[in-house]
Amino acid sequence: MEPVDIVLTKExxxxxxxxxxxxxxxxxxRRKMTITELAANLGLAKSTIHHHLQKLADAGFVAxxxxxxxxxxxxxxxxxxxxxxxxxxxxxxxxxxxxxxxLAGGVCALAAxxxxxxxxxxxxxxxxxxxxxxxxxxxVELLVAGVxxxxxxxxxxxxxxxxxxxxxxxxxxx
Numbered sequence: 001m002e003p004v005d006i007v008l009t010k011e012x013x014x015x016x017x018x019x020x021x022x023x024x025x026x027x028x029x030r031r032k033m034t035i036t037e038l039a040a041n042l043g044l045a046k047s048t049i050h051h052h053l054q055k056l057a058d059a060g061f062v063a064x065x066x067x068x069x070x071x072x073x074x075x076x077x078x079x080x081x082x083x084x085x086x087x088x089x090x091x092x093x094x095x096x097x098x099x100x101x102x103l104a105g106g107v108c109a110l111a112a113x114x115x116x117x118x119x120x121x122x123x124x125x126x127x128x129x130x131x132x133x134x135x136x137x138x139x140v141e142l143l144v145a146g147v148x149x150x151x152x153x154x155x156x157x158x159x160x161x162x163x164x165x166x167x168x169x170x171x172x173x174x
Contacts, residue, residue: 015059032075099156106149
């Protein structure tokens with residue numbers, strides 16, 4: 001199945017802002033249904049379901065299919081399916097983006113830690129004052145956060161690359 005691009009407009013967001021319409025989309029994701037079946041599954045009146053289906057159909061997420069029977073079955077369009085089941089490529093891009101953002105944040109944290117100026121201030125071990133100068137640098141938490149973000153980012157980016165390679169390899173084999 002070819003990935004479908006969904007154009008998100010103000011009208012699209014208004015259609016998707018309804019919990020009932022989202023429930024209808026999720027229910028139709030399982031199989032095509034009539035208004036009566038949807039009303040029974042969701043515990044709503046048929047007129048309410050009809051109203052919401054009309055809005056979803058106008059937005060292009062649901063289509064009515066007449067297969068020669070007395071009943072009209074509603075099913076998700078490719079755009080409706082893409083809302084509920086983003087393609088594997090979209091998931092990989094999201095994981096890769098998160099990994100690269102983590103890597104960038106980790107590198108920035110490490111750079112901030114390594115380039116922080118070192119100041120010398122007196123240590124006051126006793127209440128009477130005095131003491132020897134102790135260098136004060138960047139907080140150690142910055143180092144820990146930087147290393148953690150680099151490791152997490154590296155793992156996510158590697159995972160995304162492996163998934164992408166496996167997805168491409170599986171696509172070529174079929």
